[in-house]
Amino acid sequence: MPGRHAFLLNTAEIELWPGGLLRARGNSDARLLSRALTVLRRKRDGRYLAALLPEGMQSLMPGWMREPGVDAALDALDGLRTDRGFDADALGVLPLGRLIERLERLGLDDRYAESTGLALVAEPAALSFAGLDRYRRPLWLTAAAARAWLAMQRSARADGVALDAISGYRSHDYQLGIFERKLARGQDVQQILTVNAAPGYSEHHSGNALDIGTPDEPPAEESFETTPAFNWLASHGADFGFLMSYPRDNPHGIVYEPWHWYHTADAR
Numbered sequence: 001m002p003g004r005h006a007f008l009l010n011t012a013e014i015e016l017w018p019g020g021l022l023r024a025r026g027n028s029d030a031r032l033l034s035r036a037l038t039v040l041r042r043k044r045d046g047r048y049l050a051a052l053l054p055e056g057m058q059s060l061m062p063g064w065m066r067e068p069g070v071d072a073a074l075d076a077l078d079g080l081r082t083d084r085g086f087d088a089d090a091l092g093v094l095p096l097g098r099l100i101e102r103l104e105r106l107g108l109d110d111r112y113a114e115s116t117g118l119a120l121v122a123e124p125a126a127l128s129f130a131g132l133d134r135y136r137r138p139l140w141l142t143a144a145a146a147r148a149w150l151a152m153q154r155s156a157r158a159d160g161v162a163l164d165a166i167s168g169y170r171s172h173d174y175q176l177g178i179f180e181r182k183l184a185r186g187q188d189v190q191q192i193l194t195v196n197a198a199p200g201y202s203e204h205h206s207g208n209a210l211d212i213g214t215p216d217e218p219p220a221e222e223s224f225e226t227t228p229a230f231n232w233l234a235s236h237g238a239d240f241g242f243l244m245s246y247p248r249d250n251p252h253g254i255v256y257e258p259w260h261w262y263h264t265a266d267a268r
């Protein structure tokens with residue numbers, strides 16, 4: 001893919017996707033998206049705003065130039081085009097201000113953090129392409145976690161063990177969207193929290209967390225612990241920097257999640 005980047009650039013309101021990875025919603029979009037170097041996608045609802053083609057920007061939504069956050073997105077795009085030795089992890093994380101405002105509007109204040117011992121997790125400003133997940137969707141992780149995951153998957157395969165990715169990076173908007181839809185259907189915040197993590201508090205926002213599965217096993221089930229894939233991870237995961245975040249009886253009071261692994265550079 002000459003001229004394309006293998007990064008998801010992340011800004012407060014808009015994501016910049018490399019062309020060729022997004023599904024088209026119509027035939028005219030399909031032609032454009034297949035030729036695009038970069039696609040601007042609104043985080044709040046996934047709407048495609050504009051595409052950068054070899055000959056210039058092409059609108060995918062009338063009035064896209066007036067969208068909130070377009071200036072920041074175009075600045076990020078300029079940075080990508082001018083920086084040849086692009087280092088995704090060096091860009092750091094986005095500020096938390098907008099998330100905190102939205103949580104306050106939902107009625108989720110500091111008491112949630114105090115009662116769970118969890119902290120808000122910032123989104124990275126750039127994520128690396130880490131292959132496709134089980135559902136053939138692009139998997140995004142921090143650059144270090146992406147390298148480690150691909151190496152670990154290869155190593156497992158060499159031992160005859162198949163690992164697949166269920167879910168990696170998830171945005172605040174994704175989790176806020178789940179909450180807002182359930183609130184609109186009449187559930188209250190406390191009810192939703194019994195099933196869904198509060199937006200902003202999931203390790204998946206960091207780009208370092210990965211839900212791992214193995215073919216023919218249901219995703220995110222405790223039965224994963226009885227598979228050869230789990231045994232392999234338990235023996236070798238730490239060699240690649242992956243640790244299980246929520247073992248049995250973890251101090252956060254989170255249910256046992258044998259599928260959920262977190263990449264940390266200094267695991268060993």
Ligand SMILES: [Zn+2]
Pocket residue numbers: 204209210211259260261
């Ligand atoms: Zn998880």
